[in-house]
Amino acid sequence: MASHGADTAFLTFSNVKKTYDQQTLVVKDFSLEVARGEFITLLGPSGSGKTTCLMMLAGFEDVTSGEILINGRNITSIPPYRRNIGMVFQQYALFPHMTLRENLAYPLKLRKRPAAEIRARVDEYLALVELQGFAGRYPAQLSGGQRQRVALARALIFAPDIVLMDEPLGALDKKLREQMQFEIKRLHAQLEFTVIYVTHDQTEALTMSDRIAVFNEGVVQQCAPPNVLYERPANLFVADFIGESNKLGGVIEAVEADSVSVRLDDGTRVRTLKANRTTPGAATTVSVRPEKLTFTDRLGAVGNRIQARFVDRHYVGEFIRYHFTTAGGTPLVVKSLNDGSAPHLRAREEVTLAWLPEDSQALDRPAVATTP
Numbered sequence: 075m076a077s078h079g080a081d082t083a084f085l086t087f088s089n090v091k092k093t094y095d096q097q098t099l100v101v102k103d104f105s106l107e108v109a110r111g112e113f114i115t116l117l118g119p120s121g122s123g124k125t126t127c128l129m130m131l132a133g134f135e136d137v138t139s140g141e142i143l144i145n146g147r148n149i150t151s152i153p154p155y156r157r158n159i160g161m162v163f164q165q166y167a168l169f170p171h172m173t174l175r176e177n178l179a180y181p182l183k184l185r186k187r188p189a190a191e192i193r194a195r196v197d198e199y200l201a202l203v204e205l206q207g208f209a210g211r212y213p214a215q216l217s218g219g220q221r222q223r224v225a226l227a228r229a230l231i232f233a234p235d236i237v238l239m240d241e242p243l244g245a246l247d248k249k250l251r252e253q254m255q256f257e258i259k260r261l262h263a264q265l266e267f268t269v270i271y272v273t274h275d276q277t278e279a280l281t282m283s284d285r286i287a288v289f290n291e292g293v294v295q296q297c298a299p300p301n302v303l304y305e306r307p308a309n310l311f312v313a314d315f316i317g318e319s320n321k322l323g324g325v326i327e328a329v330e331a332d333s334v335s336v337r338l339d340d341g342t343r344v345r346t347l348k349a350n351r352t353t354p355g356a357a358t359t360v361s362v363r364p365e366k367l368t369f370t371d372r373l374g375a376v377g378n379r380i381q382a383r384f385v386d387r388h389y390v391g392e393f394i395r396y397h398f399t400t401a402g403g404t405p406l407v408v409k410s411l412n413d414g415s416a417p418h419l420r421a422r423e424e425v426t427l428a429w430l431p432e433d434s435q436a437l438d439r440p441a442v443a444t445t446p
Contacts, residue, residue: 083143084110084268085131085236090140092126092292101126102292104140111266113259115279118289118315124272128238131270133157144235160229160237160267164244167225168213174200174224175209181232199227202261219250223257230267239271243278255281276316280304288312304363306347310437313361320367320406322360322380326436329354334436336360340402344378345431358436364395364409366433369417370426377428382406384419398427 085108092101101123108114116124129135131142133154141148149157161167168177175196182192200206203223213221222242229237239258243251259282262269273279279286280300287297288311296308307313310321324338329352333345336358346360370379382398385405394416396408408427410416419425 082109083107084112084145085270086141086143087127087131088141088143090127090130090142091138092123092130092135093138099138100292101130104292104294106287106294106297108268108270110268113262113269113271113282113284115271115273115283115286116289117273117276117279117286119274122289123292124287124289125240128240128270128272131236132159132161132238158232158235160232160234162222162225162229162237162239162242164241168221168228170213173210173212174205174216177213177224178228178231181228185232195231199231202230202264203227203257218246219254222246222254226258226261230261230265234267236268236270239269241273242271243273243275251278258282280316286316288315290315306435307361307437310359310361313435313437318364318407320362320364322362322400322404322406324358324360326352326354326356326358333431334358336436338380338402339404340380340400342378342380344380344434346378346434346436347432348436352436356438358438360434361437362429362434364407365393367406367408367427367429368410369408370428377430378434380406380427382425382427384421384423384425387419398425 087104087106090101090104091099093099104123104127106114116127118124126135130137133149133152137150142150144157169180172180178196178199179192182195187195196209200209203226205220205223208216208220213224216224225242242258243254246254255278271279271282283300285297285299286303288295288303290311296303296312303312303316307316307319313319322338324336324344326334327337327343328335329348332348334348334352335343335345337343338360344360380400382400385397385399387397388395389412391412393409393411396410396419398406398408400406406427
């Protein structure tokens with residue numbers, strides 16, 4: 075995994091904004107520093123600004139204000155073909171009338187590389203994506219996964235500074251998608267190229283990235299390694315968008331060194347980690363992941379407690395999902411490993427659920443900027 079920081083920035087977005095109509099910003103003051111060799115994912119719902127950032131970096135969209143620098147050089151006025159950036163799209167974008175060898179040779183011919191070098195590099199990259207015996211085939215003769223591997227090889231073959239990937243696995247089925255995630259990570263570890271990856275698939279982002287920038291309405295809500303985003307979301311949007319979260323409304327009663335005391339809407343008092351709500355008397359939402367919420371007998375005497383009524387259970391293979399409601403009508407979900415210890419509950423049975431204070435946070439919804 076690449077390191078990152080101000081002194082190692084290879085790619086920099088500095089206060090980048092984008093508007094199409096001079097009234098509404100689709101990207102609002104985006105700043106990000108990326109280390110050479112880092113794998114960064116831009117994650118968010120459709121229309122959140124992530125693909126626009128990718129297109130500005132590629133040069134296919136103009137920057138309204140701000141700068142994009144590669145290796146300290148401002149590229150905002152440089153045409154796309156001079157940015158030395160490779161791209162991989164969902165639709166593969168292979169030339170159907172060319173063989174695999176011709177498709178891979180094309181970017182090298184554009185750069186006027188010697189014929190012997192082109193032959194050697196094409197052979198090298200066909201082997202790299204394990205398609206050595208396919209050089210004479212056409213894209214239509216390949217499976218979706220094979221075509222995507224060719225597209226990946228073609229984006230890498232001319233040694234670009236950065237590789238941009240826009241939903242590259244969106245057209246593949248689940249099993250093939252997981253195989254290609256592994257393939258991309260293998261090539262990234264082997265060749266150490268810098269990646270800016272766009273997806274709306276949270277599992278894909280968590281699996282592949284060194285860091286993830288979570289977008290909403292043109293604003294980055296949090297940029298952090300996958301485990302930090304999941305375990306310590308900065309606000310309720312991130313907690314909801316990355317994985318699943320139980321949400322319990324309440325009011326902050328007291329603030330301590332690293333935790334807060336919250337009185338929930340049903341009167342229950344709990345302790346949570348400090349997050350972005352720390353003012354006594356402020357309304358807040360306590361966020362707890364379903365796998366952190368458990369049955370009292372599993373947690374012993376420590377932790378927070380809440381009464382809930384059993385509603386239903388769903389068998390999901392490796393775990394079982396239990397659905398509850400609190401006295402105030404708040405839905406709660408418990409994920410319990412399918413290891414033989416999951417309890418059998420009767421409809422409407424009252425139970426006490428528990429969680430550790432460090433497994434919850436007092437959060438608020440983020441403010442979203444609206445003006446250019």
